[in-house]
Amino acid sequence: MTAPDFEDFLAPRPVLAHDLIHHGKIWDIVSEKVDLGEAGQVTRELMDHPGAVTVLALDDQERVLMIRQYRHPVQMELWELPAGLLDVPGENPVAAAQRELLEEADLRAAEWSLLAEWFNSPGGSNEALRCYLARGVSEVPEAERYQRGEEELNMPTRWVPLDEARDAVLAGAIHNPGAVIGILAAVAAKAAGWSTLRPADAPWPAHRNYR
Structure with missing residues (x-):
């Protein structure tokens, strides 16, 4: 080897x-x-673990869409990015990210790139995650919107300037790993003129189902 x-x-x-x-x-x-x-x-x-995808949606004013959700294991309401499990057999990860953005935020995006990927806790879990950058966002017509229920019902949302989101991460105000990694990765990618972005459909050998 x-x-x-x-x-x-x-x-x-x-x-x-x-x-x-x-x-x-x-x-x-x-x-x-x-x-x-x-x-x-x-x-x-x-x-x-089946793995998961996260979406950093960035609008034309370079604001990040954040969603607040209650997470019972830590007994806190966390500001997060739209995200979801890869629990649909055979579903492409990019398609899963697009589905989650539609279901959780009533948004579509014209441009998708791969921003970051990681293991949440490789010492005790095989959970693999990817964060996608979604740009060219637009609202889904009301008649086509997903009907949310249970814990996803009435989740507050906020568009936050990217630099403000970065400052919140560095101040310890944001704790969700997908949000922390996605926001910092977006700041770094922007500083590099977005040259570090990878194609959304780049190979994913870290996830056992997509090798």
Whole structure:
């Protein structure tokens, strides 16, 4: 195995046993016995997660669309970007991002680019995420809007200048990881004249379902 100079790369180890500990509504908890070669065999418990996509929608005034949502595990209302799970079998990640922007924000976008990707907690979860930059946004006609319900009903929204959103992240006022990463990535990409953006359909080897 030849490692790239400065890049994460696939290097799977043999899984000797795989056991389901808990089957959840959205994700499972599993136990795997892994052969690490000279380091021996270890057992790891992890969250088996479908992954997710996040959308940083930027309007012509360079404002970011933010959505406030209650998150019970942390018992806080968080300012976030539109986002959703990759829980539709066979759905393209870009199509999932477009769907989430429509469902959560009543918006469409003419231009889509890949802004950032990451693992939320690689020490205990295989959850892979991508953040897309959506520009050329327009409102969906009222007759075509998604009828939201449950926790997504009546979520407050706000268009925030990109620099103001950056300052909120650096001040510790914003905690959602997708929002933190997406906002800082957008600021960095803007400073580089948007030259760091990748095509929305760029390969995603970090996600097991899209390799």
